[in-house]
Amino acid sequence: MPYEHDESREPMGDTPATEPESEPDSPGVDDSVIHTRALTKRYRGGQLAVDGLDLTVPAGSVFGFLGPNGSGKTTTIRMLMGLIEPTSGSARVLGRPMPRSARTVLPHVGALIEGPALYGFLSGRDNLVRYDAADPTADPRTRRTRVAAALDRVGLTAAAGKKAKAYSLGMKQRLGLAAALLQPRRLLVLDEPTNGLDPQGMREIRSLIRELASDGTTVFLSSHLLDEIEQVCTHAAVMTQGRLITQGPVADLASGVRGRLAVTTPDTGEAARVLKEQGVGDVVVTEDRVTGEPPDRELADINTALVTAGVRVRGFAVERATLEDAFVALTGEGFDVAG
Ligand SMILES: Nc1ncnc2c1ncn2[C@@H]1O[C@H](COP(=O)(O)OP(=O)(O)OP(=O)(O)O)[C@@H](O)[C@H]1O
Numbered sequence: 001m002p003y004e005h006d007e008s009r010e011p012m013g014d015t016p017a018t019e020p021e022s023e024p025d026s027p028g029v030d031d032s033v034i035h036t037r038a039l040t041k042r043y044r045g046g047q048l049a050v051d052g053l054d055l056t057v058p059a060g061s062v063f064g065f066l067g068p069n070g071s072g073k074t075t076t077i078r079m080l081m082g083l084i085e086p087t088s089g090s091a092r093v094l095g096r097p098m099p100r101s102a103r104t105v106l107p108h109v110g111a112l113i114e115g116p117a118l119y120g121f122l123s124g125r126d127n128l129v130r131y132d133a134a135d136p137t138a139d140p141r142t143r144r145t146r147v148a149a150a151l152d153r154v155g156l157t158a159a160a161g162k163k164a165k166a167y168s169l170g171m172k173q174r175l176g177l178a179a180a181l182l183q184p185r186r187l188l189v190l191d192e193p194t195n196g197l198d199p200q201g202m203r204e205i206r207s208l209i210r211e212l213a214s215d216g217t218t219v220f221l222s223s224h225l226l227d228e229i230e231q232v233c234t235h236a237a238v239m240t241q242g243r244l245i246t247q248g249p250v251a252d253l254a255s256g257v258r259g260r261l262a263v264t265t266p267d268t269g270e271a272a273r274v275l276k277e278q279g280v281g282d283v284v285v286t287e288d289r290v291t292g293e294p295p296d297r298e299l300a301d302i303n304t305a306l307v308t309a310g311v312r313v314r315g316f317a318v319e320r321a322t323l324e325d326a327f328v329a330l331t332g333e334g335f336d337v338a339g
Contacts, residue, residue, distance in 0.1 A: 021198045032056045032079060033187050034063075038089035041075050049075040051242040052089065057220055057235070062213045064229035065321070066220040067239030073222040074114070076239075077191050079222075081111055094186060107137060112193060116176025120165030122286070124156055124175050127164050138182070141318040150178040154208060170201030177208065188212060190221040194228060206232050220294040226323045238327060245330045254321035257329045260292040263306065264315030271311045278302045294318060 020234045034057035041050040043199040050072040057063045067073050078084045082092055082099030091098045096105050097313035117216070118127050132138045151160050154174040159167070164175065170224060173193060180188060193209065194202040214217045223229055230235050237247035246253055261280060263303050265338075271290045272283050280302070303316050327333075 005069045009324070015131075017160070019176070031059050032092075033059050034091070034093055036080075036089065036091045036168050039076070039079060039086055039091050041072075041079060041084070041116065042087045043257060044099065049242055050079070050086075053239075053244050055237055055247065057218065059092075059218055060213075060216055061235040062209065062219045062233045064072075064233035064236035065220060065239065066229045066236050067222075067224065069224055070241075071239040072242040073224075073239060074191055075242075077113060077189060077220075077222060081113065081189065082106065083113075107135075108186045109189060110177075110180030110183070110187070111189045111191075112173070112176045112180050113189070113191045116179060118164045118172060118175060119207070120163060122164060123166055124167065124171070124178075125151060127159040128178055128182065129177060132182050135183070146182050150181045153181055154178045155204070168201065170197050170204055173197065173201070173205055174208065177205075177212075181212070185217055188217055188219045188221075188337055190219065192222055192224070194223070194225070202228070218231050226327070230323050231265060237321070238323075238330070240331055240333075243259075246326070250323070252264075254326040256324055257321040257326045259319040259321035259325055260291045260297065262289055262291045262315065262317055263311075263313060264289050265311050265313055267311045269305060270309060274306050274309045274311060275302065278305050289315075291319075 031179075036053050036055045037051040039050060039055070039230070041046075041289050042048050053076060055076070065073050065076070065289060069148055075084070080093055081088050082096060082102035082105075085099060093101075093105050094108055098105065119130065122130065125147060129143060130144055132143050148157070152155050154177050156171065156178060160170060164172065167255055169173065177190075177193075180190075194205050197205065206228065209219055209221065215338070218322075222235070224304075233250050235248065236253060237249050238245045238253070261275075263271050263275065266284045266288060268288065272285050275283050275290060275292050278301075279297070280292035281295070283290060283292040299316075299318065303313065306313050
């Protein structure tokens with residue numbers, strides 16, 4: 001996807017004299033490490049990619065930034081990292097305004113955006129040595145130790161001597177994470193960290209993320225995969241077409257939403273007919289189950305109607321709502337990953 005600026009990770013804008021070169025603030029009264037107010041980006045072509053975003057990422061959370069392709073996730077991340085300027089609105093990262101405080105903030109942030117930039121002809125270890133050498137605050141005397149520790153953290157010690165071009169996509173992602181972990185970080189920002197990986201690679205990256213979060217680092221990761229967010233995140237925000245539709249603890253997002261009604265029965269055909277008649281929406285039949293969206297009325301009456309019609313009901317329950325149910329309830333649309 002083309003961007004307004006090149007892939008340089010140099011922060012834009014200088015730190016003005018009014019912004020002291022000190023440690024970024026501790027997360028602040030509201031305890032958020034990322035905080036945006038009406039953050040908006042309109043690209044030069046006129047495309048409104050992010051529209052009035054108010055995002056709050058609590059310290060210590062694993063925060064999933066969820067949305068179909070093209071919903072504005074990468075654009076938001078690039079604004080947060082000071083890579084592009086917002087059209088309007090504001091963003092604070094670690095309590096400091098971005099992009100103005102990029103120089104002070106970014107050393108505390110490990111970022112993996114759009115796949116790591118690697119030299120294929122160098123070994124995994126030497127790629128990390130290069131990254132570390134590019135950091136003016138990194139002491140060269142302890143470089144080898146730092147690189148070894150980062151490789152160990154992501155499980156690449158055994159493959160450290162191999163050229164990066166021989167790495168699988170999953171190994172490349174892990175090497176990118178290792179680069180982000182050369183220094184202790186307060187925040188990790190990962191843009192679609194499992195994109196393009198096979199299921200095994202996805203599992204590895206997800207468990208690595210959980211592990212990284214367990215030591216208190218806040219992790220902000222974007223994804224277009226609902227189940228991924230449900231599996232690894234404590235909090236999430238859901239975007240669609242540049243707008244935020246909801247945010248909060250993952251457990252709460254779906255709590256106001258009714259899950260699907262599921263009837264287990266050998267008489268699926270008859271059950272489906274009765275359920276439709278009773279006002280159940282989106283009826284789906286699988287082997288020995290019929291599910292659907294429950295209507296807003298007494299469910300016991302639906303059960304009675306099934307039994308009266310001679311359906312042998314072996315199970316009758318409303319399942320716990322998933323994030324997908326919440327998305328559908330909030331937008332009235334399916335969660336279309338193809339965007
Ligand atoms: N440099 C650019 N110039 C113009 N429009 C852009 C630019 N970059 C992104 N867009 C558009 O802005 C919208 C949001 O894109 P963005 O990449 O932020 O979404 P996303 O949610 O990260 O999706 P993806 O996962 O596909 O990258 C899209 O409609 C996209 O086409």
